[in-house]
Amino acid sequence: MDTAIKSTNGTRSFMNQSTAKDRADRVDPYGFKRSDDFDYESYEELMSEYLVILTRRSIKWTRLLKGKRKVQKNVKLKRYVRKGIPNEHRALIWMAASGGQDQLEKNPGYYQSMLLSHHDSKLVETIRTDLNRTFPDNVLFRKTSDQCLLKALYNVLLAYGHHNPSVGYCQGMNFVAGYLLLITRDEEKSFWLMDALIGRILPDYYSPAMMGLKMDQEVLGELVKLKIPRVWQVMVEHNVMWTLVVSRWFICLYIDILPVETVLRIWDCLFYEGSKILFRVALTLIHHNQAVIEQAQSLPDICQAFKQITQGPFVEDCHAFMQKIFTEPGSLSMASLTKLRTTCRGRVAEGEP
Amino acid sequence: MSRKKAAKGKATNSSPSAGSPAVKGSGKTARSSIVQMNGVVHPSRPSVSNSNEFYDIAFKVMLVGDSGVGKTCLLVRFKDGAFLAGSFISTVGIDFRNKVLTIDGVKVKLQIWDTAGQERFRSVTHAYYRDAHALLLLYDVTNKSSFDNIQAWLTEIHEYAQQDVVLMLLGNKADATNNRVVKREDGEKLAKEFGVPFMETSARSGLNVELAFTAVARELKHRSMKDPSETFKLHEYVNMEMKGAGCCRT
Numbered sequence: 236m237d238t239a240i241k242s243t244n245g246t247r248s249f250m251n252q253s254t255a256k257d258r259a260d261r262v263d264p265y266g267f268k269r270s271d272d273f274d275y276e277s278y279e280e281l282m283s284e285y286l287v288i289l290t291r292r293s294i295k296w297t298r299l300l301k302g303k304r305k306v307q308k309n310v311k312l313k314r315y316v317r318k319g320i321p322n323e324h325r326a327l328i329w330m331a332a333s334g335g336q337d338q339l340e341k342n343p344g345y346y347q348s349m350l351l352s353h354h355d356s357k358l359v360e361t362i363r364t365d366l367n368r369t370f371p372d373n374v375l376f377r378k379t380s381d382q383c384l385l386k387a388l389y390n391v392l393l394a395y396g397h398h399n400p401s402v403g404y405c406q407g408m409n410f411v412a413g414y415l416l417l418i419t420r421d422e423e424k425s426f427w428l429m430d431a432l433i434g435r436i437l438p439d440y441y442s443p444a445m446m447g448l449k450m451d452q453e454v455l456g457e458l459v460k461l462k463i464p465r466v467w468q469v470m471v472e473h474n475v476m477w478t479l480v481v482s483r484w485f486i487c488l489y490i491d492i493l494p495v496e497t498v499l500r501i502w503d504c505l506f507y508e509g510s511k512i513l514f515r516v517a518l519t520l521i522h523h524n525q526a527v528i529e530q531a532q533s534l535p536d537i538c539q540a541f542k543q544i545t546q547g548p549f550v551e552d553c554h555a556f557m558q559k560i561f562t563e564p565g566s567l568s569m570a571s572l573t574k575l576r577t578t579c580r581g582r583v584a585e586g587e588p
Numbered sequence: 589m590s591r592k593k594a595a596k597g598k599a600t601n602s603s604p605s606a607g608s609p610a611v612k613g614s615g616k617t618a619r620s621s622i623v624q625m626n627g628v629v630h631p632s633r634p635s636v637s638n639s640n641e642f643y644d645i646a647f648k649v650m651l652v653g654d655s656g657v658g659k660t661c662l663l664v665r666f667k668d669g670a671f672l673a674g675s676f677i678s679t680v681g682i683d684f685r686n687k688v689l690t691i692d693g694v695k696v697k698l699q700i701w702d703t704a705g706q707e708r709f710r711s712v713t714h715a716y717y718r719d720a721h722a723l724l725l726l727y728d729v730t731n732k733s734s735f736d737n738i739q740a741w742l743t744e745i746h747e748y749a750q751q752d753v754v755l756m757l758l759g760n761k762a763d764a765t766n767n768r769v770v771k772r773e774d775g776e777k778l779a780k781e782f783g784v785p786f787m788e789t790s791a792r793s794g795l796n797v798e799l800a801f802t803a804v805a806r807e808l809k810h811r812s813m814k815d816p817s818e819t820f821k822l823h824e825y826v827n828m829e830m831k832g833a834g835c836c837r838t
Contacts, residue, residue, distance in 0.1 A: 364656040368678040406706045407680045443708045482681040
């Protein structure tokens, strides 16, 4: 099958004898190199269905936006967002839904001024340590790429660190900023989306005390206790702290945990509906796979199980998965979440030395 | 859309919980059935690649040290014998991998925990110190501040780890001769001051990687077996083996 070579313009030769692997790019649409064990057959099968959905959604969105550069939040838009924002409109909708656009317009030149301000050398060093360790498997994050995003990544992280010195830089923010740049291809927009996420949408996950992270891990534990008690029981029996299995889920907002397309679909809702979405995703993963987790006989088994449940067809079929997150975990009201957060924050604060 | 193939297959997995060393009768191992991932592990994405290898005793080892000193690289080099420059991502949170070594006919399983180096993650990782049987404390010989921070790390270790924890200091990236800023003698001096064994390692070249983990496994095995006919001194073993290798001692 080596003779079936893809030409540069994407047309295929020897179509009749080529395999799914020959037909697909070795790099995904976002620049990520597909791993050696990437399953091209099931990918092609999935995409053949998803492309139909994407096309339908794209037509609907074009009609909705009609060339508008401003959008209002309303029930219809929320429904549209849940069904997925076409990639060409993602930056626009994320900026509008998160309030990032308002901030950008209210603060002209602010981003540039953050870049020009006196550089905190410790911040610079911390960011530099992670630059080449952000997405080494993405062609756009390689020094050799003509559209290399590494400098932009550095700028966004540095500007953010100066803008919000109480957070500065926390590992994990490199991945978040990296995704924002991949979608917006714009430093200033990425900066204001970081500001929306860290400043308004998420609790304090990234500050030095990581109180928001500890709180939300506890909250997830409480929700599991309530909704999936047998899993909670297993965690207690083996003395597994939630931080061990879910800290990356929260800090990386599912980057490198779930498939890229699934993460972006989650982020569509995250920017529109807020951090509640992160719990919906976690609860869906755990609920759907409770049998796998319950089988675990030890702490390492449990860690293994929590990795396993983030892979496979269930999470790869992003459209079906996104429908599931609104049904599988059951109701999750903002009021009860706020109450749980208050309780858990208190509990975490008491436990601090 | 997806980046990894779906998890497939069923395999057996033997793994006791961390805590006190789990000593088992030779060949008799608790086996639980769990569906697991394919064996292929991408070096940049540490995951628990399970093996249904038997083992007699199991220990928990933790890798600690500043961000970027090479903890994950060292672990991947030890586990898979691989080093792919520029293929690693920064570790967020905490993760572990298993490896079974055979020491004098005894199968010793090391459950090796890899941690995020950034200071703010320590409150998350502290909780795991107390269960650790051994700690490998790393600095980067090309990064002075990672060396200067060793003292702070030791203070932290004394505060949170068990008193009898096996501790070793490693100066990593020893292959980087052009960028070196911490001399080997400085590492030795510091180690001597705190009474911990020391060696320089390189995840890139593989220098002393096997030795570091083997020495720790030997010490832990020796302690738990309490075989009176056998004497083992970690310091002496490390010094002897390094000389034997003829690579980094004059």
